Amino acid sequence: MIEKILFKYGKRMYFKDALLRQAQRQFRDTATNAKIDTNNPSFLGIQTVFTGELRIIDEQCYDPLPIFRILHSSHEHVQLPEDFKLDENTLIKMYRKMVTLNIMDKILYESQRQGRISFYMTGTGEEAIQIGSAAAVTLEDVIYAQYREAGVLLWRGHSVADFMNQCYGNCKDASKGRQMPVHYGSKKLNFVTISSPLTTQLPQAVGTAYALKRSKKNTCAICYFGEGAASEGDAHAAFNFAATLECPIIFICRNNGYAISTPTREQFKGDGIAARGPAYGIPTIRVDGNDVLAMYYATKVARECCTRSEKPFLIEAMTYRIGHHSTSDDSTAYRSSDEIAYWTRYMPIIRYRSYLESVGLWCEQRDIELKKHVKTSVLLAFTEAEKERKACWKELFTDVYRTMPKHISKQMYSMEKHVAEFHKHYPLHFFKQA
Amino acid sequence: MFSSAVRRVVRRSFSTSKWSGAQQMTVRDALNSALDEEMERDEKVFLLGEEVALYDGAYKVSRGLWKKYGDKRVIDTPITEAGFAGIAVGAAMAGLRPVCEFMTFNFSMQAIDQIINSAAKTFYMSAGRVNVPIVFRGPNGAAAGVAAQHSQCFGAWYSHCPGLKVVSPYNSEDAKGLLKAAIRDPDPIVVLENEILYGVQYPMSDEALSKDFVLPIGKAKIERVGKHVTLVAHSKAVEQALEAANELAGKGIEAEVINLRSLRPLDIDTIVQSIVKTNHCLTVEQGWPHCGIGAEISARISESEAFYHLDAPVIRVTGVDTPMPYTKSLEIAALPQMSDVVFAVNKVLGLQ
Ligand SMILES: Cc1ncc(C[n+]2csc(CCOP(=O)(O)OP(=O)(O)O)c2C)c(N)n1
Ligand SMILES: [Mg+2]
Numbered sequence A: 001m002i003e004k005i006l007f008k009y010g011k012r013m014y015f016k017d018a019l020l021r022q023a024q025r026q027f028r029d030t031a032t033n034a035k036i037d038t039n040n041p042s043f044l045g046i047q048t049v050f051t052g053e054l055r056i057i058d059e060q061c062y063d064p065l066p067i068f069r070i071l072h073s074s075h076e077h078v079q080l081p082e083d084f085k086l087d088e089n090t091l092i093k094m095y096r097k098m099v100t101l102n103i104m105d106k107i108l109y110e111s112q113r114q115g116r117i118s119f120y121m122t123g124t125g126e127e128a129i130q131i132g133s134a135a136a137v138t139l140e141d142v143i144y145a146q147y148r149e150a151g152v153l154l155w156r157g158h159s160v161a162d163f164m165n166q167c168y169g170n171c172k173d174a175s176k177g178r179q180m181p182v183h184y185g186s187k188k189l190n191f192v193t194i195s196s197p198l199t200t201q202l203p204q205a206v207g208t209a210y211a212l213k214r215s216k217k218n219t220c221a222i223c224y225f226g227e228g229a230a231s232e233g234d235a236h237a238a239f240n241f242a243a244t245l246e247c248p249i250i251f252i253c254r255n256n257g258y259a260i261s262t263p264t265r266e267q268f269k270g271d272g273i274a275a276r277g278p279a280y281g282i283p284t285i286r287v288d289g290n291d292v293l294a295m296y297y298a299t300k301v302a303r304e305c306c307t308r309s310e311k312p313f314l315i316e317a318m319t320y321r322i323g324h325h326s327t328s329d330d331s332t333a334y335r336s337s338d339e340i341a342y343w344t345r346y347m348p349i350i351r352y353r354s355y356l357e358s359v360g361l362w363c364e365q366r367d368i369e370l371k372k373h374v375k376t377s378v379l380l381a382f383t384e385a386e387k388e389r390k391a392c393w394k395e396l397f398t399d400v401y402r403t404m405p406k407h408i409s410k411q412m413y414s415m416e417k418h419v420a421e422f423h424k425h426y427p428l429h430f431f432k433q434a
Numbered sequence B: 001m002f003s004s005a006v007r008r009v010v011r012r013s014f015s016t017s018k019w020s021g022a023q024q025m026t027v028r029d030a031l032n033s034a035l036d037e038e039m040e041r042d043e044k045v046f047l048l049g050e051e052v053a054l055y056d057g058a059y060k061v062s063r064g065l066w067k068k069y070g071d072k073r074v075i076d077t078p079i080t081e082a083g084f085a086g087i088a089v090g091a092a093m094a095g096l097r098p099v100c101e102f103m104t105f106n107f108s109m110q111a112i113d114q115i116i117n118s119a120a121k122t123f124y125m126s127a128g129r130v131n132v133p134i135v136f137r138g139p140n141g142a143a144a145g146v147a148a149q150h151s152q153c154f155g156a157w158y159s160h161c162p163g164l165k166v167v168s169p170y171n172s173e174d175a176k177g178l179l180k181a182a183i184r185d186p187d188p189i190v191v192l193e194n195e196i197l198y199g200v201q202y203p204m205s206d207e208a209l210s211k212d213f214v215l216p217i218g219k220a221k222i223e224r225v226g227k228h229v230t231l232v233a234h235s236k237a238v239e240q241a242l243e244a245a246n247e248l249a250g251k252g253i254e255a256e257v258i259n260l261r262s263l264r265p266l267d268i269d270t271i272v273q274s275i276v277k278t279n280h281c282l283t284v285e286q287g288w289p290h291c292g293i294g295a296e297i298s299a300r301i302s303e304s305e306a307f308y309h310l311d312a313p314v315i316r317v318t319g320v321d322t323p324m325p326y327t328k329s330l331e332i333a334a335l336p337q338m339s340d341v342v343f344a345v346n347k348v349l350g351l352q
Helices: A002-006 A011-033 A088-113 A127-135 A150-156 A160-168 A201-215 A233-245 A276-280 A292-309 A337-344 A348-358 A364-387 A406-421 B002-010 B027-041 B065-069 B081-093 B105-120 B155-159 B172-184 B237-249 B268-278 B293-302 B305-309 B328-334 B338-348
Strands: A142-144 A221-226 A249-255 A284-288 A313-318 B023-026 B045-049 B074-076 B097-101 B135-139 B165-167 B189-193 B201-204 B221-224 B229-233 B255-259 B262-264 B281-284 B315-317
Touching: A088 A127, A088 A150, A088 A160, A088 A292, A088 A348, A088 A364, A127 A150, A127 A249, A127 A292, A127 A313, A127 A348, A142 A150, A142 A201, A150 A160, A160 A364, A201 A221, A201 A233, A201 A249, A201 B081, A201 B105, A233 A249, A233 A276, A233 B081, A249 A292, A276 A313, A284 A292, A292 A313, A292 A348, B023 B027, B027 B045, B027 B065, B027 B172, B027 B201, B045 B081, B065 B074, B081 B097, B081 B105, B105 B135, B135 B172, B155 B165, B155 B189, B155 B262, B155 B293, B165 B172, B172 B189, B172 B201, B221 B237, B229 B237, B229 B268, B229 B338, B237 B255, B237 B281, B237 B338, B255 B268, B268 B281, B268 B293, B268 B305, B281 B293, B281 B338, B293 B305, B293 B315, B315 B338
Parallel strands: A142 A221, A221 A249, A249 A313, A284 A313, B045 B074, B045 B097, B097 B135, B135 B189, B165 B189, B229 B255, B229 B281, B281 B315
Antiparallel strands: B023 B201, B165 B262, B221 B255
């Protein structure tokens, strides 16, 4: 029916011709791959296997996908993979960044409770996913995140002050105070600005991966998303496009058990997000997202595979969201404190610290010093950011278009005149001067 | 010069011997050559959409481009508007210049979040650090006999949104010049084409045939000069306005016809200047009246000095305020016809 409509104009001339061309091409493809056999034809697009036994395929046909991990509870058994190469400094830096993220989250969360910023989201319990994966990729790789991945940006070199300035939307905020708190972005660090509508970053990341492939720079896109976001149609589109267009992208799903209040058992059936990978023809790893070394290693392997073959890769990182969804949420309404307490024991920071101690890289004294130092520097950046003036009010009008159109410059001009005339009635000292 | 162009358009079903010397081109071919020239000019330009490659596009606008530029530059996508619009946005953020074809703009609603929340707002939200040079294009508005879900004008929808630019070409020169300008532009642009006009031939000046031909976005064109009443239209409605102007001329009424070309930015200055001269204004469009392009123009006139030059209220001639019916007789009744424009002009001029 639709065809009838759409091809009305061109159909007589092109319809037959193009279809014929297509059919011939497809047949040539299959005919060269399969011997001509009238009993066992080869269907297009799949490997054809016939059977006389009627089988229903369901979850029970497969073992659950195992979770890759390195850090065990007893550290004697910790066996690093043979090609696992991280020097001591990097191992310690990973811990420091995890702790910094955790402390920054606590302070900014509290500041929202005190009404000093409007909104915040913590990554508590998910530090390993962020730091482990970030450590395994390069600065040239392009990051698309959801919103709970500040650690990735921290690892890439965003300073604590940068985070604070964004949350306060002051004049030092690189996004000029235009975005909600935690919607970070940094062009310099190849970290695409967070976008609120869920899952839009997935197809976009695939588009970027396509561009990266064309640039031949041997880099890839890394795209983070929650298991809840994976339910959007955009996720399907992204997986299928990444596979069919053969784009170098690592999809990293943070499966943290909840999408706001929706638990995973209501979000999906089947074996999680990882089980979808093979169905799209995407190589997949399920990894313990609370194990920073496993996270690092899985991402490193994924990146090698992805850049070498210029094809997508999927990682499902299993974790637990210890904090509330955001400052607008009270999670005690939908989960028990016992459940939270249970998972708190598996907090990635605790597990990693005990590993570092077991190999003699860390101790109680260093831990106390680190936490004290980080707390002081975060609080300092925090007070500085709070004192800073807001962006110049004229920034309201810029960046809608590359060159400001007349109707906007007119508005700006009339506001300028208005402010000049009534300056006494406005708190101009809060704003940076033009 | 204007009136001769009008005569040609209005009489295109009659003999065109007077014009046989001038180069004629269909809107389809004009769009095709715009794509071809821009793809040749800039490696970064690529086309994606459903059936744009092997099949040459549902309406054959991309004819021959896949053959010429290959799989890398002309991409057939699975049927996922939100998906490939997102792919296009991401590719644009990473520095490519995608031209994203919707089979019709009716299906762009599946992707409207990507177009507005991502393409249109990213430059602003990233504080001017990430621009999204992207073109969303395809047939818009009513075709013939395709009923409610395939006959909608998105001019007002997309024009509503800051960050987007929206152009709505009428003839072949418009189509070529505006599409080329859109592809070169650093901002996201919606190019609203018209299916029925694809197959219509219009003259192309030598200038328009050149590879360097681009039209300024945000500038309207006076298609016909007149002094008694101003008719403002875009896309297919320009044709009705010109036909009406021709009819009115027979009765001594000289209508000035403005082809908007761009819906955002809107060239309000050209409209104001015309009203200062004619003191009467009507808008003609195929879309719905409520919050439509005519409503916006009317409001902008009220807010400008043109208001004081009006001898009568601004009147909108629009599609009727219902979904599009399928039956041919009803479809005709649902769209503004030349006679509706003539009737409304007479009313505004107090001749009836
Ligand atoms: C398109 C869209 N629908 C709904 C929302 C509201 N929303 C914001 S976050 C969220 C939950 C997402 O959960 P998940 O993807 O698992 O990520 P997590 O918060 O667990 O990190 C929802 C429903 C949104 N931002 N965008
Ligand atoms: Mg979740």
